[in-house]
Amino acid sequence: MKQLIKHIVFLVLALLISPVTISYKLLSLLLNKDALITSYSQALSLLPGKMGSYLRSGFYRFAFKKCSPDAVISFGTLFSQQDTSIDEGVYIGPQCNIGKCSIGKNTLLGSGVHIMSGKGQHNFSDPSKPIKDQGGAFTKVEIGENCWLGNGALVMANVGAGSVVAAGAVVADDVPERAIVGGNPARLLKRI
Numbered sequence: 001m002k003q004l005i006k007h008i009v010f011l012v013l014a015l016l017i018s019p020v021t022i023s024y025k026l027l028s029l030l031l032n033k034d035a036l037i038t039s040y041s042q043a044l045s046l047l048p049g050k051m052g053s054y055l056r057s058g059f060y061r062f063a064f065k066k067c068s069p070d071a072v073i074s075f076g077t078l079f080s081q082q083d084t085s086i087d088e089g090v091y092i093g094p095q096c097n098i099g100k101c102s103i104g105k106n107t108l109l110g111s112g113v114h115i116m117s118g119k120g121q122h123n124f125s126d127p128s129k130p131i132k133d134q135g136g137a138f139t140k141v142e143i144g145e146n147c148w149l150g151n152g153a154l155v156m157a158n159v160g161a162g163s164v165v166a167a168g169a170v171v172a173d174d175v176p177e178r179a180i181v182g183g184n185p186a187r188l189l190k191r192i
Contacts, residue, residue, distance in 0.1 A: 006070070007069075009054070010054070010057075010058065010069035010070070013051075013054045013055055013057075013058045014058035014061060014062075014069070016055065016058070017055045017058040017059045020040070020044075020059055021058075021059050021062045021063065024036060024037075024040055024059070024062075024063055025062070033082040034080065034081050034082055036082075037063060037064075037079055037080070037081065037082045038078070038079070038080050040059070040063070041077075041078050041079040041080070042078060044056050044059060045075065045076050045077055045078055046075075046076075047075075048075055049075075052075060053072050053073055053074060053075075056073040056077075057069055057070070057071045057072075057073055060073065060079075060084075060086065063082065064079075064082065064083075064084045064085060064086065065082075065083055065084060065085045066085040066086065066087070067084075067085070067086045068086060068087055068088040068089070068090065070088060070089060071086045071087075071088075071089075071090045071091075071092070072090070072091045072092065073086075073092045074091075074092055074093050074094040074095075074096070074111075075094050075095075076094050076095040076096075077092050077093075077094065077095065077096040077097075077098065078096070078097050078098070079098045079099075080097070080098070080099050080100075080117070081098075081099050081100035081101075081117055081138065083100050083140060084098065084099075084100065084101055084102070084103075085101075085102040085103065086103050087102075087103060087104050087105040087106075087107070087145070088105050088106070089105055089106040089107075090103050090104075090105070090106070090107050090108075090109075091107075091108045091109065092109045092113075093108075093109050093110045093111040093112070093113065093151070094111045094112075095111055095112045096109055096111070096112065096113045096114065096115075097113075097114045097115075098114075098115050099115055099116045099117035099138070099141070100117035100118075100138050100139070100140045100141065101115045101117070101140060101141040101142070101143060102140060102141075102142050102143065103115075103143045104142075104143055104144045104145035104146070104147065104161060105145040105146070106145060106146045107143055107144070107145060107146060107147040107148070107149070108147070108148045108149070109149045110148075110149060110150045110151035110152070110153070110167065111151045111152070112151055112152045113149045113150075113151070113152070113153050113154075113155070114153070114154045114155065115141055115143065115149075115155045115156075116141070116154070116155065116156040117138035117139060117140070117141065117156075118137065118138060118139030118140075118141060118156055118157075119156040119157065119172055120136055120137045120138075120139065121136040121137070121138060122134065122136045123135055123136050141155060141156065141157065141158060141159075142158040142159070143155070143158070143159045144158075144159055144160050144161030144162065144163065144177065145161045145162070146161060146162050147159055147160075147161065147162065147163050147164065147165070148163075148164045148165070149165045150164070150165055150166050150167030150168070150169065151167045151168070152167055152168045153165045153166070153167065153168065153169045153170075153171065154169070154170045154171065155171040156171060156172055157171050157172055157173050157174045157175065158174045158175065159171065159174075159175045160174070160175050160176045160177030160178065160179065161177045161178070162177055162178040162192060163175050163176070163177060163178060163179045163180070163181070163192075164179075164180045164181070164192070165181055165182070165186065166180070166181065166182030166183070166186075166189070168182075168184070169181055169182045169183060169184065169186040170183075170184040170185050170186055171185075171186045172185045172186070173185070173186075176188075178191060178192040179191055179192065180192060
């Protein structure tokens with residue numbers, strides 16, 4: 001019975017946010033989807049409380065590659081890429097900044113976690129050109145199932161399933177499954 005009530009609530013909130021979703025879908029036919037998702041994300045990030053979280057999930061279900069209706073997306077969380085997947089049971093804490101990524105089932109992100117679109121977003125090899133004009137490449141970062149990314153972690157590489165990233169860690173290289181990493185740059189501290 002509880003699951004049925006939850007599904008009904010998720011459906012009602014998806015319907016409530018549907019004018020925003022429809023406007024996004026129509027505009028995405030004309031405009032760059034990543035620029036558009038950034039704008040909508042900024043506006044939706046300001047909706048407070050549990051209702052705000054449910055409304056965000058209701059919108060992102062239709063805007064992202066995948067977003068589970070039970071995902072908790074907290075106040076102030078910004079997204080910059082439409083190619084994002086958020087699985088079941090995911091919790092994203094307040095003030096996170098999420099790029100092109102896939103977040104696995106039952107993963108938790110503390111406050112202020114930044115998941116960048118890889119570590120090659122900016123080239124800076126030609127000193128005669130401004131960095132902003134040198135381009136770069138976005139890559140999709142994979143965060144495995146059942147992970148914990150501590151407050152303020154900066155992640156630009158894949159994190160294996162069942163791993164823990166310590167608060168404030170800077171993940172520049174892939175983290176294996178069932179590992180605890182910390183520091184800048186993040187190093188293996190312990191195997192789980």
